[in-house]
Amino acid sequence: MSLLRILSWFILLLSAGAHANNIELTPDVGTTALVPLAEVYVDEHDTLTLNQITTSATFVPGEQETLSLGFTKARVWLRFRLHNPLPTPQYRILYMNYFLLDEVVLFSEQDGEFTPEYSGRRYLAEHNRSPIPTRFFHFEITVPAAATQTYYLALKSEDGISTAATLMQREQFQRLMITDTIGITLFSGLILANLCFALFMLIKLRERELLYYFGFLLSHHVFTITMLEGVPASLFNMENLFWNRTGIIFMVNVAVVMSVLFYRNFLKFKERYPRFYSQSQVLLVIALISTVQCLLLPHFIGSAVSTILCMIVGTGIMFSCVQCALAGDRSAMLFLLSWSSGITGATIFCLKLWDILPSNIFTDNAWQIGATLEAILFSFTIADRVTTERRMRLQTQTELVKRERTLRLTQEKLLAAETAAKEELERQVEERTRDITRILGELEIQNLKLKELSINDGLTRVRNRRFFNDAYPELWRAAQRRGKWISIIMLDIDHFKSINDTYGHLTGDQCLVAVAECLRNHVSRPNDLICRYGGEEFVMVLFDTDAEAATRLAESLRQALANCILETESGPLQLTASLGIAACIPTPALSATDLLANSDHALYQSKADGRNRVTLAQSDLRAAQSGSVSSNR
Incomplete structure (x- = not known):
């Protein structure tokens, strides 16, 4: 494979141009595959410095969608240029959906010098400090107005390089993260359901093969797959390089050991197939050797040896199952079907890492697809086995009953x-x-x-004061923890007492319901909060919303209420309201009560200034945040 890779890079070198074209950054340009538009250089011995790369390295066009080199000790360099023709800065996110990268370094050109940004499994601490949480590695890129900047991206991994690099806008990146989260959630749900089923059957039947099956699911489907997807590193800040690199291979080997123990006990080799039981002993020794060597040998060698040994063990299991299936063993047939799906998915993934198969959406997720199908089929196989044994027991009991009847x-x-x-x-x-x-x-x-x-107001159907007292401190702490703005809008219906006295309490209730409906129509984000604070007062808590945005929303609410004509039994009634706003980025020096009090003071200022108006609090609390407002704008 090394000879084929060198030959392919030589052919690309002969056909390469001097430089890659600039990548235009405009709002209408969506997701951009970076590798075909970049230039690539492979430092086979990983000895060149950045200065040598920028001055003497001969780059070739990337051409393919995915950078796929298989197992290699080389460091791969990508050079690309981003051109911003617009009079405003352009923001992009460079994203790589591949966790098995040890070092990912982006060198950005600034004033003739290159500044590095670090990511990858070796720099998980830096990766986890990113303001955008994600499982895979990414960089935020800002290209100044009417400027062209050159970037160098260096990649290195001892697990094989097979990754795409994508440039996308923030909105597209957020949608991608949502889709990714849904996919991981669905996969986790399926695996958790099968894990619970295995645990239930283990507790219920107390059979040894079910203990091994549970261990196989736990080590392979839970630990290995989630570590391969980078979930523990991002979710639990598991930043140890040994665990995120060698730990994956170790858990794969543990899963193989468990699978050998499971299949020979499940098919009852010792009682029914003594010859295959001896073969399973050999496979178990190979699996244990593979498990130990991956901890002792260098990772590059240990992972390659583990791949070969695990494929030998997997093939041996399939061979034994085929022989038993040909003998008419139904359990062996179902086991073979289940095992084949898992081993096929893992094999396709490994062949992609070895650069034998191309990288695409199927080969990138072949292991996960095979593991999911394998877990489902194994659950069916175990259920069928239990049902068959139960049916056989019932048949035996029926025969005994018939014999007893004759006697x-x-x-x-x-x-x-x-x-x-x-x-x-x-x-x-x-x-x-x-x-x-x-x-x-x-x-x-x-x-x-x-x-x-208990948490809703019975009349207006918005949240009540009790819910507000519980939820508002939580939103405050979340904003303080994430460094986000939080705004409060206090609303009071003008002359509400006069409405009650003149038109009656039923009309007053209609007014409250109409105001609540108007608030729901304008404040609809999932994290925002609408509560009836008391009497004719309502309060809205807006998460991640600064003072300017809160003021615009409050003014639109005021205008909507002013344009609202309420039809009552006594004739049409026009509503107006006074609103007070307070906003800040929470700090340890501030409290949630301070912000609420400021919005209340602003509300009373609106009333004092003649009602039917919006007032933004101008207290020390807002002044303390003036620097942050300027920076956010």
């Missing part, structure tokens, strides 16, 4: 009566169980309704 007619009648009584008891127990389940379900529904009633 003892009296005992047969007694047994029939006892069986009937048992069936009746089971039927009654089943009925009681259904009744209890139904009653518990109804109780849960009622509890949910009671909870909803």
Whole structure:
């Protein structure tokens, strides 16, 4: 493979131009595959410095969508130029959806010098400090107005390089993260369901093969796959390079050991197939050797050896299962089907890492797809095995009953009566169980309704003061923890007491309902909060919203209420409201009560200035944040 890779790079070198074209950055340019538009250089011995790379290295066009080199000790360099023709700075995110990269370094050109930014498994501390949380490695790039900048991206990995690099806008990156989260959640849900099933069967049946199967699922489907996806590193800040690199290979080997123990116990080799039991002993020794060597040898060698040994063990398992299936063993047939899906997915993924298969959406996710299908099929196989054994036990019991009937007619009648009584008891127990389940379900529904009633205002159907007292401090702490703005808008219906006195309390209730509906129409983000604070007062908490945005929203609310004509039994009634706003970025020196008090003071200032207006708090709390406002704008 090394000879083929060198030959391919030589051909590209002969056909390469002097430089890659500039990549235009305009708002209408969406997701951009970087590798085909960049220039590539492979430092086979990883000895060149950045200065040598920029002055003497001969780059060739990338051409392919994915940078796929297989297992290599070389450092790969990408050079690309971003051109911003617009009079405003352009922001992009450089994203690589491949976790098995040890070092990812982006060199940005500034004033004739290159500044490095570090990411990759060796620099997970720097990666996890990024303001944009993601499992894979990325960089935020800002190109000044009407400027062209040159960038160098250096990649190195001892697990094989097979990754795409994509430039995208922030909105596109956010959508990608949402899609990625949905995919991981669905995969985790399927694996968790199978893991719970395996645990339930282990507790229920207490059979050794189920213990090995549970260990296989835990080590392979839970630890290996999630580590391969970078979940522990990003979710739990697991930044140790040994664990994120060698740990993956180690867990794969543990999974192979568990699979050998599982399949030979599940197919009962020791009792039914002694010859295959001896073969399984050999496979178990190979798997244990592979497990130990990956911890002792250098990672580049250990991972390659583990790949070969694990494929030998996987092939040996398939061979034994094929022989048993040909002998008519139903359990072996189902096991072979389940195992084949998993081993096929892992093999395709490894062949991609070895640069034998191309990198695409299928080969990139082949391991995960195979593992998911494998877990589902194994669950079906175990369930079928349990059902078959139960059916065989029932058949045996039926034969014994028939024999006893020929010997003892009296005992047969007694047994029939006892069986009937048992069936009746089971039927009654089943009925009681259904009744209890139904009653518990109804109780849960009622509890949910009671909870909803306890946090909602009964008239306006918005959240009540009790919910506000619980939720607002949480939003404050979240904003303080993430360094986000938080704004409060206090709203009071003008002359509400006069409305009650003149038109009656029913009309006053109509006013409250109309105002609440208007607030719901304008404040609809998931993290925002609308509460009836008391009487004719409402409060809105806007997360990640600065004072300027909160003022615009408050003014639109005021205008909407001023344009609202409420039809009452006494004729049309025009509503107006006074609003007070306070906003800040929480700091340890401030408290949530300070912000609420400032918005309340602003509300009373609106009333004092003649009502039907919006007032932004001008207290020391806002002044303390003036520097942050300028920077955010």
